[in-house]
Amino acid sequence: MDLSGIVGYVGNRSSQEILIHGLKNLEYRGYDSAGIAVSNEKTIEVRREKGQIQDLEASLQLDPILKGNLGIGHTRWASHGTPSVTNSHPLSDTNGKYFVVHNGIIENYRELRKGLVADGVDFQTDTDTEVIPHLLAKYDTGNFLDTVRQVLPLLKGSFALAIMCSTNPNTIIAISQENPLIVGFGLKEGFLASDISALLPYTKEIYPIKNNEIAMITSERITIETLDGEPIHPKKVLIEWDQEEIDLHEYDYFMLKEIMEQPKTIKKTLEGKIKNSHVRIAELEPLLNQYEFHHFEKIDIVGNGTSYHSGMVGKKVMEQLFRIPVEVHISSEFSNEHGHLSNRNLVIVLSQSGETADSLSALKEAKRNDCVTIAITNKKRSNIARIADYMLLTNAGPELAVAATKAYTSQITSLILLTIFLSQHSDKTNAYDYTELLDALVQLPDVVEQTLIMTQDAIDSFAQVTNDQDHLFLIGRGLDYVLALEGALKLQEVAYLHADAYAAGEVKHGTMALITPGVPVIALATQAHLRGKLVSNIRELKTREAFVVGVTTVGDDAVGEVVDQVLYIPEAHPYLMPIVAAIPLQLLAYYAGTVRGYNVDRPRNLAKSLTVE
Ligand code: F6R
DSSP states (O other), rough: OOEEEEEEEEEESSHHHHHHHHHHTGGGGGGGGEOOOOOSOOOOEEEESOOOOHHHHHHHHHSSSOOOOOOEEEEEEEEESSSSSSSSEEETTTSSSEEEEEEETTTTHHHHHHHHTTTTTTOOOOOSSSSHHHHHHHHHHHHHHHHHHHGGGOOOOEEEEEEETTTTTTTTEEEEEOOOEEEEETTTEEEEEEGGGGTTTTOOOEEEOOOOOEEOSSSSSSEETTTTSSEEEOEEEEEEGGGGGOTTOOOOOOOHHHHTHHHHHHHOOOOOOOETTTTOOOOGGHHHHHHHGGGSSSEEEEOOOHHHHHHHHHHHHHHHBSSSOEEEEEEEEEHTOOSSSOOOOEEEESSSSOOOHHHHHHHHHHHTOOOOEEEEETTTTSHHHHHHHHHHEEEOOOOSSSSSSHHHHHHHHHHHHHHHHHHTOSSSSSOOTTTTHHHHHHHHHHHHHHHHHHHHHHHHHGGGGGGGGGGGEESSTTTTHHHHHHHHHHHHHHHHHHHEEEGGGGGGGTTGGGOTTEEEEEEEOOOOGGGGHHHHHHHHHHTTTTTEEEETTTOHHHHHHHHSEEEEOOOOOOGGHHHHHHHHHHHHHHHHHTTTTTOTTOOTTSSSOOOOO
């Protein structure tokens, strides 16, 4: 069961360079181990290494393998079977005829493996993937495509595969079953990748392989067929992202680049959506043509990690505007257990990648129960986008750092746009004048820009709160509590700091026992109407001599008077403060991580696209 990035190339150039370059652009998908298989028409040679792509690259420089014009590659995030050379892909059958790279999960691999072991097959790895090359060898008909056709119906699960065969050295076969895999069209060359970021330098013409399709890639042509052999004319689509968007430019890390991009990405999220004091979302007009808003009795929002936190912000804002209940769920919980669902539930799935298996599963559960579904995603060709009834694109551009930053702020912006859009069409709303909120949205990119400047100026003293600390608390009330959760997640993820978030009023109900002199606490105080109570909570912490750093808006004196240190940020509409105040928390996590010497783009044990549940 592995998550990973897959690449493939066939053409006139040396495949090795293209595979390595592609893998580097997919490294956010997994960086425990990597490997390539290259064919020069006579032989196939494989190199696999534990560690990052640069380790594989170094190994290839030190001890080169053959040069060839066809190859496949893989970068792995191990979920079962340790990260090791042995468990890394490509994997082959005993006689070295079939070579396979795999992303996803073969759910029935145990029984398949049992059958193959009974046949006398000697397994070399702990992976589910290894059953595939052995099955290909077992059911070998002498024809590459036919053999793959024999084996595919035996595999259960969600998977993307790229396969090479020593007797067909000009062809790669690729399958994408609920797992992304994209072919790229070149001039007398063909490409394959899990994500377009690996293809950008080579081609803009792509075709995302769909479920139940097989792609055969040669330098001459790319042929797509259904599993039953029906030819499919692949409708080429143009990649809208540019190479420029995935370059680091002057930054050391994508995380910092993506934090700094937020004024621009929020502007992109808003683009074309606010006109004449109204929100227009063209892609959601069909939803309201089909259902009046009063058709819906409940809104459910689902997501994981940072997307779940954006959903919590969405819930709090929607509850203020709508007169129907809004619930937010962790996707992996919702997909197994939920309350009554029907066609009167509007289910909103939040996923930057559009691939997260937990959210995909939650979406399918919602659809099984007849709910009306909207995907809010950054990837318009992803599975989640495809399966949901309606899609709202966040337009944040490629996010390559593992930690979500611009994805979070673009998701909240989208949720607020959606809230206003729906409330414009509804009588089930509170009398809320959203003119002020709309004006604030228009100003938001500038406010975020200003926040970036103010935080960078103050970061040295702000970051002191994390110096030499292993544990830290974040507290807030209302939307600031959600912000605290997101801030804690960022600090855990990139600075490996044990950060815990609490609703400020809750600390006295138990956690106060952990507050001893000098314990660092970040108190978020961006919600003016809750500040009075928060100040009381800060006083309780100060009585126990905690070291408290406040984050509040310019013009507020109350917080500054009770804390040890204060960071001022610009004031915006209260619903937008989870976006504005996320900036210092993102920068704090970035600085705390880099000061400790960590690669903040590739946090340990993590990967960006989690395509297993
Ligand atoms: C945290 C982070 C993760 C993701 C989560 C969901 O920085 O990046 O918590 O937010 O894995 O991913 P998507 O939004 O792609 O479904």
